[in-house]
Amino acid sequence: MARRTQSRFIFEVVENSRIFRHQFFVNGSRRAECNTCENHVPVSEPYNHHWRNDIKNQKSYYIQMGLPEKQILKTIEDQAIEEFILCDGSIAARTNDFLLDAGMDAVPQLLRFLSFGTEKLEATVGFYVDVKKERMYYESSPINIENHLDIGEAVDMIFSMLLEKISNYVLLHHRVPLEACVIRRMKVTVKRFCHSPKANSFSVSKIPLQYRVKNAAECFESANNKSSVELAKLAETYLNQKDQGRPIPATLKVNLYIFRVCNTSKELYAVPYLLHGEDVENTPTFIIQTDVVGGFQGLLEIQNIRKFLREDTKDRVFECRQCQSHFVDRVHLALHKQISCGRNFMVWHMDKDAIELHENCLPLPKEYFKYEWIGLASKRI
Incomplete structure (x- = not known):
């Protein structure tokens, strides 16, 4: 029987204190509490x-x-910079370490930074791969x-599918496993779609994907269905x-x-902020809704809070x-599905001794990004 890990979030009243707890379960039995x-x-x-x-404690998700x-x-x-190169100068040279640091930290951090002030990002990831005496470039x-709360999941999916494609390709054409490849x-490539200057100051972005795809479409009601005066008054009260x-x-x-996001398991969940109505x-x-710096973005009405909060407990x-x-x-x-099962991923064969020359490069400050990102400008200022 496969191990099935679940978790739950509870409030517990002990004497004069209310305690928020996150508990982990394996196959229905409690195994640990998240500290x-x-x-x-x-x-x-x-x-x-x-x-x-939250903003201070959840630095992985707020910048x-x-x-x-x-x-x-x-x-x-x-400078219309949309392409960013990450080299191994600030990451351990081993392929596994490079991929781990890039996927868990470097790429999500870059995307969170670039998501500030945007409605959405369109991101493409490419790996330079050396195998035997050949160099290839694989791109999603x-x-x-x-x-911004979807960034971690999106990066994880792209990395997983890219590595699966690379593994299948080198096994078929070079008869070697993925471990024989060097990726450093x-x-x-990131296209930023910024908020319209005419947008309502209390308009909300889409909720995280986790809540969009669950069978709870009837839970949500667009804020536009409420009068703008009513929403503005509620938003002003919240901000005050x-x-x-x-x-x-x-x-x-x-x-x-x-x-909120759990710093240990990286799970996303919703918790009460204010409860003034028992019915x-x-x-x-x-x-x-908050943006990537924790700033207020707006309010979205929930029609069915019980279904909105309920986890899918079916083992399917x-x-x-x-x-x-x-x-x-x-x-x-x-x-x-959004990346079409990976069917449009591309691979290019490159001259291993070739040197790429780029003009108008913008090194991003390492004291902020921690990793050596280079932005490739498409125009001069």
Whole structure:
């Protein structure tokens, strides 16, 4: 029997404290409690006091964007930079270490930075591969990323499929396993689709893919279905409470939820931020959307909060009808379909001794990115 890992998130009241816990289960039996999620507040405090330090504590998912970082982003926009080269100068030389650091840290960090101020990103990833005496370049098809909380899953899917393609290719044409390949260089191409200047200041981006693909389409109602005055008033009340410490009046019967990410398991989940209505069927309920720096983006009304929060507990496998690949997660299946099962991935054969020359290169500051990214400008300023 395969090990099936699940988790749950609970609030527990002990004496005068309310404790938030994240518990892991294997085949239905509890095995561990997550110590990176657990936190305590007095039972009389509102739920949002559990999440006061989210931006500081969840650095893997929220970034800092001060004046120097905004200037870097402006330079990227002015020079129309869409291609970024990552070399092995700042990552361990072994292929496995390079891929691990690039997939877990370097590429997600770059994409989170580039997602600031955008509605979506269109990202393509390419690996430079040396095998025997040959050099090849493998490139994925583009994938759309419409919420910064989807970046980790999207990068993981592209890396997995690229490595599967490379493995199959070298096994067929060179009769060697993937372990015989050397990968120490990669290119990421990113097209940024920025917010329209005319966009409503309280308009929301799409919710994370995990919540878009679950069977809960009827859970959501576009914020446009609410009057703009009503939404603006609620948003202003929320911002005053958050920024100026003013409590949301108890007379305002509304329930608010936010998204969080577990620092240990990287799971995304929704938790209560404010509960002012016990009648969940009739109390207006909203999910708070935030951007990649933790700034307020808007509110999305949830019509069926129970279904929205409920996990899919059925032990099932999802099959792609096009290629018969199997997945245990709807998100992975949706990403797999978006890149057409990898059918449009490309491979180029290169002269191993060839040297690439690029003009107008922009080295991204290592003190911010930690890795040696080089932006390739398409025009001068």
